[in-house]
Structure formats: structure tokens, C-alpha cells
Amino acid sequence: HYKIEQDLRRSILINAALCVAGFFLTQRMIPVASRYVSKRGLFGFDINKKGTPQGDVKVPESLGIVVGIVFLVLAILFQYFNFKADSNWLVEYNAALASICFMILLGFVDDVLDVPWRVKLLLPSIAALPLLMAYAGHTTVIIPKPLVSYVGQEVLDLGWVYKLYMGLLAVFCTNSINIHAGLNGLEAGQTVVIASAIVIHNLMQIGASSDPEYKQAHAFSIYLVQPLLATSLALLSYNWYPSSVFVGDTYTYFAGMTMAVVGILGHYSETLLIFFLPQVLNFLLSLPQLSGYVKCPRHRLPRFNPETGLLTGTRDGTLINFYLRIVGPKSEKSLCIHLLFVQALGCCFCFMLRYFLAGWYK
Ligand code: UD1
Ligand code: MG
Numbered sequence: 001h002y003k004i005e006q007d008l009r010r011s012i013l014i015n016a017a018l019c020v021a022g023f024f025l026t027q028r029m030i031p032v033a034s035r036y037v038s039k040r041g042l043f044g045f046d047i048n049k050k051g052t053p054q055g056d057v058k059v060p061e062s063l064g065i066v067v068g069i070v071f072l073v074l075a076i077l078f079q080y081f082n083f084k085a086d087s088n089w090l091v092e093y094n095a096a097l098a099s100i101c102f103m104i105l106l107g108f109v110d111d112v113l114d115v116p117w118r119v120k121l122l123l124p125s126i127a128a129l130p131l132l133m134a135y136a137g138h139t140t141v142i143i144p145k146p147l148v149s150y151v152g153q154e155v156l157d158l159g160w161v162y163k164l165y166m167g168l169l170a171v172f173c174t175n176s177i178n179i180h181a182g183l184n185g186l187e188a189g190q191t192v193v194i195a196s197a198i199v200i201h202n203l204m205q206i207g208a209s210s211d212p213e214y215k216q217a218h219a220f221s222i223y224l225v226q227p228l229l230a231t232s233l234a235l236l237s238y239n240w241y242p243s244s245v246f247v248g249d250t251y252t253y254f255a256g257m258t259m260a261v262v263g264i265l266g267h268y269s270e271t272l273l274i275f276f277l278p279q280v281l282n283f284l285l286s287l288p289q290l291s292g293y294v295k296c297p298r299h300r301l302p303r304f305n306p307e308t309g310l311l312t313g314t315r316d317g318t319l320i321n322f323y324l325r326i327v328g329p330k331s332e333k334s335l336c337i338h339l340l341f342v343q344a345l346g347c348c349f350c351f352m353l354r355y356f357l358a359g360w361y362k
Helices: 002-039 064-081 087-113 117-127 129-134 145-151 160-179 186-208 212-239 248-265 269-275 277-290 319-327 332-360
Strands: 043-045 058-060 140-142 155-157 303-305 310-312
Touching: 002 058, 002 064, 002 212, 064 087, 064 212, 064 248, 087 117, 087 129, 087 212, 087 248, 117 129, 117 160, 117 248, 129 160, 160 186, 160 248, 160 269, 160 277, 186 212, 186 248, 186 269, 186 332, 212 248, 248 269, 269 277, 269 332, 277 319, 277 332, 319 332
Parallel strands: none
Antiparallel strands: 043 058, 140 155, 303 310
16 A cells, blocks of 8 residues: 555656746747747737727737647656556556647647638537547446435446446537637636646545545546646736737637546546536536527627726626626626636535535545
8 A cells, every 4th residue: 555655656747847947938939939829920919908009919829739738748758667557447547648749730830721610619529539439437427425315326327328427528518618718818727726726636536535546536537637727827927917819719728628537537536526616607608509499609709898997797698797797897817716716616615515425426
């Protein structure tokens, strides 16, 4: 036991050291890449600054491509230093990387070609294929104790339905981050908050469990989430208000896919979904527009008033607008901080819920 703990700790620390290097590398690369993407016409206008001098500046788009590339390099190099991996895990680790890589490619394609909204929704299900096909882990769910008498058994094997669930989770995580967006710093910021919560959750689970396989599942999650966190922080330093770069769908898809993949391989997707609580709410509010029942404009953002410099909520069904209509007009920066705070509160709620419901599971 002690040996396993020691090996895991060593792997996690090496991974953390790689991430520190990854952070600085990403920070160095973003300004360089910014010049290249702008030269190729990949830029956007900052919508919430329309009518101000800042609003006419072309902001380089899709800098998520730098984050994605550095992330992949870190994750691939790390395999060399991971001492506790058996071959089964390595297969899944590489399948996870293939899915993330495929997602980065499709996200970048979307940024360059601007594919129609309905097609966009489905891209993650294509990117998830490598993982779904290679997945050899269990396809069972543990039934909460109060429900065991109704279901008749303690574990339920879902078979292919479980794989369908994995695919849907990937579609949800990617798109839900992408549509909770449009404020400087929000896309990268929400990822930083959720990824931090995931790392804390993983560390707590490793500490609390005595099952080596369970510990390893959570350690593997850390190996992928730490690089996500480090590279996202570097991106956030440029994307924070006032943004000097935009993240692009390359980033939102990549971040969502990475978190979906670790939730699946770490077997804590229910916890992950509670970390995504604001995204779930935003998704529910968006359903009428996403389904086409109500007209969905290209951008569903608040209205910016150049005189006051404040944002006011519009009728579009998003959490951003909903929140603004409750608390009243806010500046872009403080609104983003508020929403990130709400995200963090949701994560705290999740930890509390897990604590109180612990007795429901084995
Ligand atoms: C999603 C949202 C859309 C939102 C957009 C903002 C849905 C169905 N789609 O679309 O409502 O407006 O994200 O990213 O909910 N931009 C800013 N400030 C920012 C970030 C982005 O003005 O802080 C603008 C820029 O013009 C940028 C563009 O949004 O070029 C990027 O939009 P994109 O990510 O392609 O939009 P979608 O993901 O399709
Ligand atoms: Mg987007």
C-alpha cells in the first residue's frame, strides 16, 4: 500500500512540475501565435465594447489551439514518467488523448470554417469515438442504497447504454462550456474553476480510499486535469478583461472534452455533472432556442450601453441574461467575476452534497 501511495505521489508531482513548464510555455507562445492567426484573418470584434474605441480593435481568435498543443505535448511526455501504469490503463489513456486531439482538430475546423450550429452540436460525438471504441472499463452503475429495494440489485450493468451515456456526456460538457460564453474571461475562467474542483476532488478520493484501483483512477484524472488547469491559467491571463485574445471554439471544445474524458475514466461523472451545475442551468434555459422552438440569433449576449459602460440582460435564454435581470446592470468584468463565483459556489455545494450522501453508496 505504502509503495502505491509513494509511486502515485511521485507521478503526480512530476506531472505538476511538467505543468509549471507548460504554463510558462503557453504564456510565451500565445503572443507569437496571436500574430499568426491575425495575419490569417482569424480575429473577432469584442461585442460588449461596441461603440467604444476598444470595440473596433480586432482581437485574435482561437488561441485555444496553443493551449491544446501544449496540453497534448505535456500529456504525451508524461507517459514516460508514469510508473504505475499497467497496459490496460495506457490503452485508455491514449484513447483519451486521441479523443481530445480529435476534438481540438474539429474545434479548429469550426473556428476556421464557421460550421452551422446544428452540425457544431454533433462534432463532439465524432471526437469521442476513439474513447468509446477503446473503453474496456466497467459499464455498471452503483445503485444508491435507498433505491436498492426497488431495483433489486446493488449494481446495474448498463452495457451499451453506458457507452451511449459516455458519448452524450462528451456532447454536453463541450457544448455547455461553449454556450456559457461571450464575456471576457468566462470560457477560460469557468474551466479553471471546475478543473480546480476536480483536482481537489481527486486528491480527496485518493486520500480517503484504500482500494489501489480506485486511487489510480483518480490519479489518472489528475494527470490530465493538472495540464488543463496550468495551460488554461496561462490563457486566462490574456483572455481576462479586457481580452487581448479570444479562446475560440477550439478551446471550449477541448476543455469540455478533457473534463468529460476524465469524468468517464475516473468514474465520477455524476460528481462532474454537479460541478457543471451553472452549465446545466444555462443549458436548460437555452433549450427553447437550441431546439429551434424560439429563434436563436448568432450571439445571445446582454446589451451593452456605451454611455454607462454597463451590460443589461436581454430576453435571450442564457444564465448570463437571467443573472443580469436579477441583479441589475453590471460591468463586463464584475459580471464575469460574479459568474465565476457562482461556479465556485456550485462546486462547494457539490462537495457538501457528496459529504452528506456518502452513506447512500458503499
Ligand atoms: C456561443 C453562443 C453565443 C455567444 C458566443 C460568444 C449559443 C447558442 N451560442 O456561440 O450566444 O455569443 O458563444 O462566444 O449560446 N466574443 C466577445 N467577447 C468574448 C468572447 C467572444 O465579444 O469575451 C465574440 C467575438 O466576436 C468572438 C465571438 O464572440 O469572435 C466568438 O464566438 P464563437 O465562440 O464562435 O460563438 P459560438 O461558440 O458559436
Ligand atoms: Mg464559442
